[in-house]
Amino acid sequence: MNTIKIIKSCVVLLVTTMTIVSCSDYLDVNTNPNNPAISTPRLTLPVAQRDLASLNARQMTYLGQFIAYNWATPSNWSTNQEFSRYTVNSGFYATIFETSYATIFKNLTYVQNYEDASGAVDYSAYKAMATTLRSFQYQYLVDLYGNVPYTEANKRSAIITPKYDDAKVIYKSVIDELTAAATLALNLPTNAENPGVQDIINGGDMVKWAKFANTIKLRMLVRLSNTNQDAYIKGEIAKIDANGAGYISADIVANPGYNNNTDKQNPFFDYFRKPTTGAEQDRGDFTVATDYVLNFLTTTNDLRRNRLYAPAQTGGAYKGVPQTTTLPGTGFTSKDVSKVGPGLIVSATGSQAIMTMPEALLLQAEAISRGYIAGGDAAAKSKYEAAITASFTRLQVPSAATAAATYYNQDIANVSWASSPNKIQAIITQKWVALNGTSSIELWIEKTRTGFPAGLPQPAEGGGTRPVRLLYPASEIARNALNVPAQTAQNAFTDNPFWK
Template sequence: MKAKNIFKTSLLTLAFGLLTVGCSDDFYDVNDNPNDPSISTPYQTLPAAQEYFSSLNGTTMTYMGNMFVYNWSKPSNWSANQDYFRYNITNSFNTNIFEGSYVNILKNLTYIENYEDETGAVDYSAYDVIAATMKGFQYQLLVDIYGDIPYSEANKRADNPTPAYDEAAVIYKDVIDKLTAAAQLVNNLPGTAENPGDQDIIFGGDMEKWGAFANTVKLRMLVRLSNTGQDAYIKEEITKIAQNGLGYIQEDVASNPGYSSAMEEQQSPFYGYFFKIDDSEEDRMDFTVASDYTIDYLSSTNDPRLEYLYSEAANGGYAGSHQAVDLPGSGFTSNDLSKVGPGLLKKSDQDQIIMSYAEGLLIQAEAVVRGYMSGDAQALYEEAITSHFVYLGVEDPEVTAEVYYTQTLGNVGWAASTNKIEAIITQKWIALNGIASIESWIDLTRTGYPANLPLPEDAQAAGKTRPVRLLIPNSEQGRNSENAPSQTSDDAFNSDPFWR
């Protein structure tokens, strides 16, 4: 999606203003919208919810995913990220994923869904489609990451400040139903429905694109059920997607309310995570470097994306480090190692990717290979790779991608790959590097691919395996102790998601 050139000042104020809103004690309360909820309308609330949605998924969640699937590491001259390399997954680890999802995303989307225009003059059906799709996306991630979570009783304001926890599998089915209904509503919007236009910082009010996005999120969830013995259900639900006629995403799903370098909080979230407004490096840019495994893998498969996913080291060449708290000083400083690359960190006003076109295509390819839907899996696979080459800015991307994916290498060339699912998931791991690597971690838990990813030295020495979930935060344990599950650190490694 191309960034728009003109944006209303009020839109920018609303969207970026939400980033300064902190968590409150009324965790599940749809509390004050960035302006005033008693008078705020969906028109005002939507861009704020979308901006936080884009920021949380594009920064904290992507960063964590890249660490868990061994894309990124640290240099010897920094002591950062020790919890990642020791796998210290506690009730205080990355709590803003849980808290931010409920406080700043789901509460605002629920406000939109529940809003009633007292005059009856405005039909907000289109906003309902958008809210349902975004909630589906975020609830899917929360279930995949935490398991059972508050759902049916959540977001009810003061009417229920201590909501019950619903079973993960039950939530999945209900979210799938709501995504089905959202896509169907796109085809049945009344002519009087108000279109959000530029207040929708993702699709600019293009409702058919929202329907395709809802379909794609739904397909991702259905494919995730591949190990649960529910093939008949999966096929039935995919048939419903085909029947609504809206298809799947045809471009990167991305937000852009007018990102710029005018102020730090107005930069594109992922870019601003690594650079200041004067383009000088944030500390995170210096202590986040490539892993040796990923550099070696991309090099050994002759993948030109290496030079776009990672930058050349200050001292020359492309190099990474193994994930470890302590590294030797010689050859492992931030000047010796490759940092996050120019294909990912383009400029302060770059679009913030939410779901890439490449991911959507690879989800479809997996569904075809598993027999859930008809289609040309090889064509989808190769188009996905090409799409990623285009996104990164690889020179002459179509030709260069074809040279790459026609190699006789397993998990690269389609014909050379005896295990098609492994090839698809491995290519998704590459395509989501720095974009949505949280999905790569979830796929790794589900499929075991990419195979042979190393473990951090410190975690391995402590006898730990890779985590399969996060733990419910201490803040939630305190305020909702009657319902929040009692967990220990072992649950992060041994309590499998329901779909595994």
């Protein structure tokens, strides 16, 4: 069980026969999988929060950016060839599955099940948070893998080879858990301990946790829009309305005390910049814009382009490249094209986004457009335009509100609400822009669900078919062979999620 030493507090740990008193910070982690008794929810929850933020900021966003055709590789690097060739196998991004179960779910389940033997402390607030975060990550595992271990997962030594549960059943169960988590967050026992700064996401604000749970639930319900379950979706949204918390009203972010030291930077920043010096990591040099995304942003007069991407070192133009392994050398090196921009690579100490306002507002716009939430076209338009403004603001576009209004009032389909005959296409296209570099795994999943953005290219070497899922990792096949579903490489391209 991972435990964590808390900022400005001293944690007493019993190790064999010696007592150790340590004062440190959130980012110093000890691992003791054989002795969970040394931990409590106060120590374990922030570790899970940190690990979830890191996994989503790094591997999941990077993967989403490439499958959504936002990022590419310049001609002077031979890395990332699996993206241009769609080499999706049991080793491809296995960290998503492995980290979810090995660390995130393990710690969150520990918090959910923890009972204070003395009865002196009520940990209901921690349990509401753990349930919300566990639901957040389980949704992604179902979206990306289909059937996964759920009811028998993380039982420690009691069940070391858990069965795989049906994806549809997991989804409904997770939605129920989010309903319960929001209700608990808003109705804590009077003696419940508030985690305060131990909660590195919302600082112990339980209304914010209820809003977060509601917004994750809305995302899942909208995901079900193709499954002919409108009555169920509306009924579940009615439950959200009944708890009264509404949806998130500010970005959901994590910050355990990120600083500029090794292994302690903001995880997205750390992916691209070195500790202390801020010099460019290799990934910062071999990750560049695609020609398609820059052309789209330029032709729609979108000032977010200059925040999402940087001008080329040579010549200062905004230039991208196609996703391919056969680029010519001249004019296509990392110095010749646009890299990830200043609106994304912001600060070593800045908070890490987990769910942002542009996404939350676009989810509401889609739910209204589909008739799941009342309000009609005017309300959907209002949410849509507010989402674009929130995106401009997040990226620190100068005079963000004015710039956003100038942008979305252009007579361009999928930019202006009035000029967009297909409102769902407009919403998902704007999500593709707004979540560029942030929660970008959504972009791949939404492309699978809706088919938008329309006309999104695919790498020529990719075989002509975009993948729709990940494959179970080799490590899981080795340790849980009797339960893991059979798969072939082709399943990554043909085995659509149940909600498709």
